[in-house]
Amino acid sequence: MVHGVGHAVFAYFGEEIVLNCSVDSHIPPERLEEVKWRRTDQGMLVLLYQHGEVLPDSSHERYRGRAEFFTTEIPKGNFSLRLRNLRTEDKGEYICEAHSGLLLGNTTVELLSLGLSTTHQLIVVLCMIAFGLSIASLIHFIKTGTDRGVMLVHFSLVFSPNILIFVAFILWGFIEG
Structure with missing residues (x-):
């Protein structure tokens, strides 16, 4: 049996x-x-x-x-x-x-x-934060057209989301490796 x-x-x-x-x-x-x-x-x-x-x-x-x-x-x-x-x-x-x-x-x-494990959930949260930062930066750019605002938008659109997405993909790759 x-x-x-x-x-x-x-x-x-x-x-x-x-x-x-x-x-x-x-x-x-x-x-x-x-x-x-x-x-x-x-x-x-x-x-x-x-x-x-x-x-x-x-x-x-x-x-x-x-x-x-x-x-x-x-x-x-x-x-x-x-x-x-x-x-x-x-x-x-x-x-x-x-x-x-x-x-x-x-x-x-x-x-x-x-x-989803805790790490997978963290990756999803990082991706959502990156998306939110991009939307917030776009709204800020539309409202203010100043030089300081342009610099902030460039930083927010280029660096913040990319760094968060990079970290998310590194974690995802390590888990699924």
């Missing part, structure tokens, strides 16, 4: 999530031929346990270094998957399959829409 969570799972970008998979069998977990996690919608191998050994190098490149079993829990039949540094493309359906001889059991877990 292979058991999972029984409901959809939600997570935030950049964080980690645990997809549950428990194998209840008369066969000791270390003697199972194979337990694997894969994407059902794309057929990608996420992580493989075969003949008593975790084989992270067999994972699809998208999951290498991010997917792992709780190795101390495997003797108890716990083959839950820890997926770190969640990305947008991680959204989808995952299946945990256990094989031993002719016996096969599986459970599926759906990872639904990933929410």
